[in-house]
Amino acid sequence: MNFTDRLIFIFCTSLGIVLGGALIGSLSTIITGHQPYFTMRKLAEDMKLWAVVAAIGGSFSSFEALGSGLFSGEFRILGKHFFYVVSSFAGAELGIYLIYTLTGSANP
Numbered sequence: 001m002n003f004t005d006r007l008i009f010i011f012c013t014s015l016g017i018v019l020g021g022a023l024i025g026s027l028s029t030i031i032t033g034h035q036p037y038f039t040m041r042k043l044a045e046d047m048k049l050w051a052v053v054a055a056i057g058g059s060f061s062s063f064e065a066l067g068s069g070l071f072s073g074e075f076r077i078l079g080k081h082f083f084y085v086v087s088s089f090a091g092a093e094l095g096i097y098l099i100y101t102l103t104g105s106a107n108p
Helices: 003-025 027-031 037-046 048-055 059-072 075-102
Strands: none
Touching (some): 003 027, 003 037, 037 048, 048 075
16 A cells, blocks of 8 residues: 555544444434434544544554654654654544534534
8 A cells, every 4th residue: 555545544544433433322322312412522522532543553553663763764754654643633633523513513
C-alpha cells in the first residue's frame, strides 16, 4: 500500500470508528425509550482518541517509528507518521462533526 492509499485508509477507518460506534452505541437508548442524541454526541467525543489509535494500527508501532525517525535522523519516516496521525485525527473530527450535524448542532 503506498503512502496516499494508506492516508485514505487511515482517514476512512477513523471516520468509520467514530460514526459506527456512535450510531450503533446509541441503539441502547432507543431500546430503553430515551432520545439517542446526547448519547451519540458523548460516544463520538469519547471514541475520538480510540479511533485515532486504532486507525494508525496501534500506538506502539507508530511511537516506535516516530522514535526511530527522530533519533536515527530518518525524517522521511517521521514525516510519514506525522501525516498518518493528522489523517486519523481529521477522520475522527469529521465523524464528530457529522454526528453533531445529524443531532442538530453543527458546533461540537
